[in-house]
Amino acid sequence: MGFISERLRAIVIHAAALIVTVLSGGALASGSKVNQLDMSPGVTATGQAIYDLHTAILWICIVIGVLVFGVMFYSIIYHRKSKGYKASNFHESTTVEIAWTVVPFLILIGMAVPATSTLIQVYDTDEAEMDILITGYQWKWKYEYLNENGENVAFFSNLRTAQDEIYNTEDKGEHYLLEVDQPVVIPVDTKVRFLVTANDVIHSWWVPELAVKRDAIPGFVNETWTRAEETGIYRGQCAELCGKDHGFMPIVVNVVSKEDYAAWLETKQAEAAEIKALMAQTFTMDELVARGKNVYQGYCAACHGMNGEGGLGRAIAGSAIATGDLTKHLDIGVNGVPGTAMQAFGGQMNDVDMAAVITYQRNAFGNNMGDMVQPIDVFNHKKG
Amino acid sequence: MGDHHHGPAQGLSRWLFTTNHKDIGTMYLWFSFAMFILGGAFAMIIRAELFQPGMQLVEPAFFNQMTTLHGLIMVFGAIMPSFVGLANWMIPMMIGAPDMALPRMNNWSFWILPPAFLILASTLFMEGGAPAFGWTFYAPLSTTYAPPSVTYFIFSIHVLGLSSIMGSINIIATVMNMRAPGMTYMKMPLFVWTWLITAFLLVAVMPVLAGAVTMMLMDIHFGTSFFSAAGGGDPVLFQHVFWFFGHPEVYIIILPAFGVVSQIIPAFSRKPLFGYASMVYATAAIAFLSFIVWAHHMYTVGMPIAGELFFMYATMLIAVPTGVKVFNWITTMWRGSMSFETPMLFSIGFLVLFTIGGFTGLMLSIAPADFQYHDSYFVVAHFHYVMVAGAVFSMTAAVYYWLPKWCGRMYNETMGKTHFWISFIGFNVTFFPQHFVGLAGMPRRIPDYALQFADFNMMSSIGAFIYGASQIMFLYNVIATIVAGKPTSDEKVWDGAEGLEWTVATPAPYHTFETPPAVR
Ligand code: HEM
Ligand SMILES: [Cu+2]
Numbered sequence: 046m047g048f049i050s051e052r053l054r055a056i057v058i059h060a061a062a063l064i065v066t067v068l069s070g071g072a073l074a075s076g077s078k079v080n081q082l083d084m085s086p087g088v089t090a091t092g093q094a095i096y097d098l099h100t101a102i103l104w105i106c107i108v109i110g111v112l113v114f115g116v117m118f119y120s121i122i123y124h125r126k127s128k129g130y131k132a133s134n135f136h137e138s139t140t141v142e143i144a145w146t147v148v149p150f151l152i153l154i155g156m157a158v159p160a161t162s163t164l165i166q167v168y169d170t171d172e173a174e175m176d177i178l179i180t181g182y183q184w185k186w187k188y189e190y191l192n193e194n195g196e197n198v199a200f201f202s203n204l205r206t207a208q209d210e211i212y213n214t215e216d217k218g219e220h221y222l223l224e225v226d227q228p229v230v231i232p233v234d235t236k237v238r239f240l241v242t243a244n245d246v247i248h249s250w251w252v253p254e255l256a257v258k259r260d261a262i263p264g265f266v267n268e269t270w271t272r273a274e275e276t277g278i279y280r281g282q283c284a285e286l287c288g289k290d291h292g293f294m295p296i297v298v299n300v301v302s303k304e305d306y307a308a309w310l311e312t313k314q315a316e317a318a319e320i321k322a323l324m325a326q327t328f329t330m331d332e333l334v335a336r337g338k339n340v341y342q343g344y345c346a347a348c349h350g351m352n353g354e355g356g357l358g359r360a361i362a363g364s365a366i367a368t369g370d371l372t373k374h375l376d377i378g379v380n381g382v383p384g385t386a387m388q389a390f391g392g393q394m395n396d397v398d399m400a401a402v403i404t405y406q407r408n409a410f411g412n413n414m415g416d417m418v419q420p421i422d423v424f425n426h427k428k429g
Numbered sequence: 430m431g432d433h434h435h436g437p438a439q440g441l442s443r444w445l446f447t448t449n450h451k452d453i454g455t456m457y458l459w460f461s462f463a464m465f466i467l468g469g470a471f472a473m474i475i476r477a478e479l480f481q482p483g484m485q486l487v488e489p490a491f492f493n494q495m496t497t498l499h500g501l502i503m504v505f506g507a508i509m510p511s512f513v514g515l516a517n518w519m520i521p522m523m524i525g526a527p528d529m530a531l532p533r534m535n536n537w538s539f540w541i542l543p544p545a546f547l548i549l550a551s552t553l554f555m556e557g558g559a560p561a562f563g564w565t566f567y568a569p570l571s572t573t574y575a576p577p578s579v580t581y582f583i584f585s586i587h588v589l590g591l592s593s594i595m596g597s598i599n600i601i602a603t604v605m606n607m608r609a610p611g612m613t614y615m616k617m618p619l620f621v622w623t624w625l626i627t628a629f630l631l632v633a634v635m636p637v638l639a640g641a642v643t644m645m646l647m648d649i650h651f652g653t654s655f656f657s658a659a660g661g662g663d664p665v666l667f668q669h670v671f672w673f674f675g676h677p678e679v680y681i682i683i684l685p686a687f688g689v690v691s692q693i694i695p696a697f698s699r700k701p702l703f704g705y706a707s708m709v710y711a712t713a714a715i716a717f718l719s720f721i722v723w724a725h726h727m728y729t730v731g732m733p734i735a736g737e738l739f740f741m742y743a744t745m746l747i748a749v750p751t752g753v754k755v756f757n758w759i760t761t762m763w764r765g766s767m768s769f770e771t772p773m774l775f776s777i778g779f780l781v782l783f784t785i786g787g788f789t790g791l792m793l794s795i796a797p798a799d800f801q802y803h804d805s806y807f808v809v810a811h812f813h814y815v816m817v818a819g820a821v822f823s824m825t826a827a828v829y830y831w832l833p834k835w836c837g838r839m840y841n842e843t844m845g846k847t848h849f850w851i852s853f854i855g856f857n858v859t860f861f862p863q864h865f866v867g868l869a870g871m872p873r874r875i876p877d878y879a880l881q882f883a884d885f886n887m888m889s890s891i892g893a894f895i896y897g898a899s900q901i902m903f904l905y906n907v908i909a910t911i912v913a914g915k916p917t918s919d920e921k922v923w924d925g926a927e928g929l930e931w932t933v934a935t936p937a938p939y940h941t942f943e944t945p946p947a948v949r
Contacts, residue, residue: 081868222879
């Protein structure tokens, strides 16, 4: 009970703080705040436009609300039977009825004008300086930088919060559930076009401070854009229910200076080149198992369990496949099992990681096959 | 109606075989209350899990089953059947008819409901669990990626759609053919008007829902690809079809509620409704507009800008007839001689909170702003203001208002008022903070959330427990009234009440208006 009373105390303190915030004009500064009350204008011109629109409509509603409820409460207070107030019998008045039809209509037109121009702004994806293809997967995001010279850069972005934090056996960090292993990096003051799609079910890519929300739909490529005006880290989440771990596929956008971006891109391209080199290499069992363990935890554990005990997916420990024919096992890893939650991971990880994780599954959780898969085997298998 | 003047049959067969509109109405009302409790229990599980950050009580997969079943059961099991029950009880009595036009079909349309929900609830115990794709069941999450129980879900939707269609045909037939002489259309009580229009909406859109689930069935079992991009299909098509049903559906839920408050507010203001005709026209206008705004639920799917603009303008327009309604209720109260018995309290609660929900609806209609609101808790707050504080509050008001007429006993007024205040406070504590977390960026349908949302979520959960508990008081009050309430034989239980239902004896006899009344 102790923590509840502590929580309640916190609520009371925050409530006081909230009132102060409201009176001082709402949470204007950017960054999702504790107990933030209002939409954030974010760090883009569209975000600001949307915020202004939102604020304007909110105030129109508040003013109408105060008038309407004012009349109502006046009536409730003064026109009561208990005060001996005698009912009058008036009804119907064409003038009044026309007025309360036409006036709201005019107010609506007043709202529609700025709404239309903001919408046109949001839809203007022309003249982007760079393109990023965003693909939603159950339950992670993939980012591919298109039109780059040199090595193509593509990576997955997974939730980084530990299961121990989620299941309350460890303290929760500051960015609980809003942290990823690899953020998407974009340069400041640059018009970035996002091409948004999905691999399995519908997801939605939402970063409140960039004022971008666009559904990621399999078979469609949606376009949207942003131009961040301040460097910083902006966090968001998948907004469309996409299955079990819908709440666990955050988005982190790191907006950096143009120079930092160029440097980052260079490192990424070097990394990609390095992976390419690794592909040709032959690894030892220990190397594969060590690498495979990490890959397993990132990709497989959500369904197959941390210790291969199974869950949404089948158990790996002692499974017929993981202790059976190696080619079949590799094939399931690469091509998935159609019609089930077991995806084709061949397109999601590089061949080194694939080789490692298959080897790991065959030699962990009490499985003891002693055989291994090398990157070149994966490469050959993919080629068919 | 061969041998009249007999009372009800005895025992179970009375209820199984009854064709009496009052018996069937009663069964609908009790059934919907049972569903309200079941859906409410699921909501309590949801709010208990969301009490604090972190996963405590349930797994994410089960959490999704809870949100899905909560939504489906509340919409299709609690709200809709409760208003059908009310229609059964009240429409014949309000238009001076002896019964519904199609009494046998009436029996049938009720009795297929319980099996449908039994099937839906039983999916919880099936392998792979219950449907976990939300009450809007977007494909392909609900097709290619659905648990096997989805087939039972589809069957259950078909059956309850059938029930709704039969119920609506019955209401249309009754209102068109069974009005007492002199009861012209423009003399009908507003509750009858709103239900007539609702029934037309139902007949129009339930088949569309049936079409959507049938296409799902084909995709799942017969190799078609209506909604599967991999086979050349279109997942967005699903949303268009669903919302073509879904938006009229939200008005199916709220129009009868409008009807109820339009009966109650004049009664307790002791003054006629301000603009009867304009209320009728506004209802019709809302019903018409409800067919051309569906894609406002889909602003973020990437429609062409012309489509966005069309749906935005059409949606904004709905605010006009909705405003007309609100202004009418308030001018009805204006310079009335008001008293505040429980039905009136719930109606005023409805008026205030529904209006707030209308305001957030207007905000949501602004497409560019909706890019920030969509699929956040702001939407959750919006639709609970219109559906709970709208439909459920008005239904609660209706029960208190007509219960004395139904059973000839008075409910406990103090307990009724207490129920109102606890509900009102509990409701607002639950849902008002959800506007804040939504605007601050909390997505809906997540089992766990970031730390900055913790306080408001805890507040929400506490409010939900309060609101939930207050319904037990309601149940108690209703049962206590039926069993041992203060007997009353006053025909006109409320001094300001108007309408034919108040001219029959109290409690209402098993058969009423076997000879049509004279309507001035
Ligand atoms: C002034 C009238 C109203 C307007 C302009 C309006 C507008 C909207 C809009 C634009 C959305 C989509 C929000 C989004 O998903 O981003 C929405 C959602 C919703 N509205 Fe309303 N609304 C109004 C009244 C009502 C009423 C009367 C009801 C039902 C009784 C209702 C029930 C709902 C529901 C259930 C949803 C969410 C559906 C879902 O995604 O699960 N609304 N409304
Ligand atoms: Cu709608």
